[in-house]
Amino acid sequence: VQRNLASPAIFNSSFFASILELSVDILLVLEPSGGCQYLNNPAMALLGGDLMEKEGARLLTKVHPQDRSAFSQVLTQALTQPKTALPPCRLQTKQGPWCWLAGDVINMSHDLPGLVLVLLLKKVAPPGEGAFQGNEASGPEKKNARKKILQWELENLSLVASKTTNGVIITDNQYHIEWVNEGFTKHTGYTLDEVLGLRPEDFLYGQDAGRETADLYRKRLLHNLPLTLEILNYTKKGDPLWFLTEVTPVLNEQGKTVKFISIRTDITEKKNRESELLSLTKDLCDQNRDLQQFTYIVSHNLRAPIANALGLANLLADLKPGEDLLPEITKNMKTSIRQLDTVIKDINLILSIRDNKDTLALEEVTFKTVFNQVMHNLSVSLLECQGEINLEVPEGYTFRSHKAYLFSILHNLISNAIKYRSPQRPLQIKLECQGTPERGTTISCCDNGLGLNLETAGKNLFKLYKRFHTGIPGRGIGLYLVKTHVETLGGEIKVWSSPNKGARFFINLPE
C-alpha cells in the first residue's frame, strides 16, 4: 500500500493507517505552511493524488477563488485553537467540477509535534438554492436568472391551476377560501368574488351532511395527512354534484399547515350510474324475496285443500256399513276441490299482473267512469247495509293509467269497506281523487268501519292469504291484489287505521 506520508512516523503505523482508510470522511493532514502531508483514500479519490506530489501550499490552489480567502482565514484561525469549523467551501475535484465540502479543522500540535492541522470534511449540499448553484453566474446576474425561472414556473403553474377542468380551491389553515379556479366556477356556479373568505361547508355541502363531512375532513387533516374522498356538493342553483376531492395540506418550514389545496374531479355521472345499479340490485332482491314468499304461501294454500281432499278420501275408504256420512263427505270433497281451483286461478291472476309490469299499455282513464263501473257492481251490497259513499274528484278528471287495474283497486277497497263495516253505525265511505303536478294522482279511501290494529297486522296487511277479521268470510287476497296493481302501475300504498274507528288507504300513482 502506498502511503502518502513523509512525516511523522505515527501515520506509518499500520494500525492508524487502517483506521484512517476505513473512515468514510475526507481526511487531510496539513503542515503549518498549508502543504499536504497526508490524504486518506476518500480524499485521494475526490481531490486527486497530485496534491501530494509537490510540497507547498497546494491545497489552497484547489479552493474556489471566491472561497479562498475564507478558507485561508479558517486555517490561520486553526493554528491558535484546538478546533475550528470550516464553513462550506468549493474544492476542485480530480475530474474538474467544484464540490462543496465542510467540516472541522483540528489542531493537533499538542499531541504530535511537527504535525499541525487535520481537516475532517464531508460533502455538503451547496448553501442556498441548490438548483441555481453554478460557477458560470454570480452576484446580481445569478439572482436575476433565478427570479426569471421562478417567474416562468409560477406562470405555468397558475396556468395549469386556472385552466384545468378540475376544480381547485386554496384555503388558509382555517379553511377560509383564498382562491378558486375557473374549473370550480364552471362546476358550482360560484365565482371567486362570491366565495372569498367563506368556508367550503358554508355553501357547498347542503343542509344535512355539511357538518359531518367537514368534521371528517378536519380529523384527517389535523395530522397533516393528504385526504381523498367522494363528497356530495350542491351548485349555486341547488343541483347535487359528486366530487372526488383530494385535499393536500401545505406545510411551512416548521412543519405547520399554512394552506390547504383541494383538487376536485366531477364524478356525478359515475355516482349516478352507481346508484342506478344499486337500485336495480335492490329491485331484483325485493322481487326475488317476493317470489320466494309467494311460492311459500302458494304451496301452503295449495296443500290445505289437497290435504282435506285426501282426508275425506280416507274417510270414504274406511266407511263402516250403516254410517250415513256419504252426503257430507261428498259435499266437503266438492268444497275442497273448488278451493284448490280458486287458488290456482289466483296464482294465474297474480302471475299475469306481475308479468305485465314492463309491457303494461297505459291509456287515458277517466276516474269517474271507472268509479261508476265499480259502483254498478257494488251498489246493491252498499244499499243492503244502508251505507253511503262520497266521491270527491275534479270534474272530468283523467290520467294515464290502466282501466282494469284501477277498477280492481277501487273494487277491492270499496268492497272491503262494505265487508268490514261496523255493526254499530251506518257505513260512511269517503273516496277522494286528486291530481298534482309533483305527485301525480292520489287516491284516498276512508271508512268508519271495524278498522284493525296495525301494530299486530301491519306487517302482514298486504300479504297474500292473510286475514285479520274472524267471523267474516274472505280469502285474504283483496289487499294483496290492490298492492300488486298499485305497484305494477309504479305507485305506492299506505294505510292508517285504528280498531273500531275505521281505516284510510292512501294511494299515490306518479305520472
Next chain:
Amino acid sequence: MNRKAFIIDDDQICHFITRHLIKSEDLAQEITCFFEAQQALDLLVAQLPENPPAMIFLDLNMPYMNGWQFLDALRPYESQLRCKTRIFILTSSVDAVDQEKSLEYPYVSGYFLKPLQTADLKTLGKLIKQESR
C-alpha cells in the same frame, strides 16, 4: 278418565274429518270445535286447573290469532297443563321450520301433518291410555 277434546282450526272440513276420526277411535266423547283460537283459549283457561280437555288439536295458520300465538298465550299455564292436556299440532304446512319451532314448546306433545290418519290416532290413543294408568 277425562274424555274431552278441542279442535282449533279455521277450516270447517278439517273439523269434520278430525271429529269423525276421534269418534271412530273412541278417544273422546265430548268434542268441541273452534274456528277461532281466541275462543278456545278463553274456554281452556276457564276450565283450568280442574277440568281442561285431555287433548287439543291445533292448526297453525289461522287469521287473527294463529297457532303460535295460542301456544305463547298458554305459557303462564304450562305447569297446570302438564299431564292433564296434550296439545297436538295439526297443520297442512310441509315446512320443516314449523316442526322445529314446535319443539320449543314443552307442552306440545306431537306434530301431525294433515290429513289426520287413523294410524296417527291409534298411537295417540295408546299414549294417553298409558299415561292415565
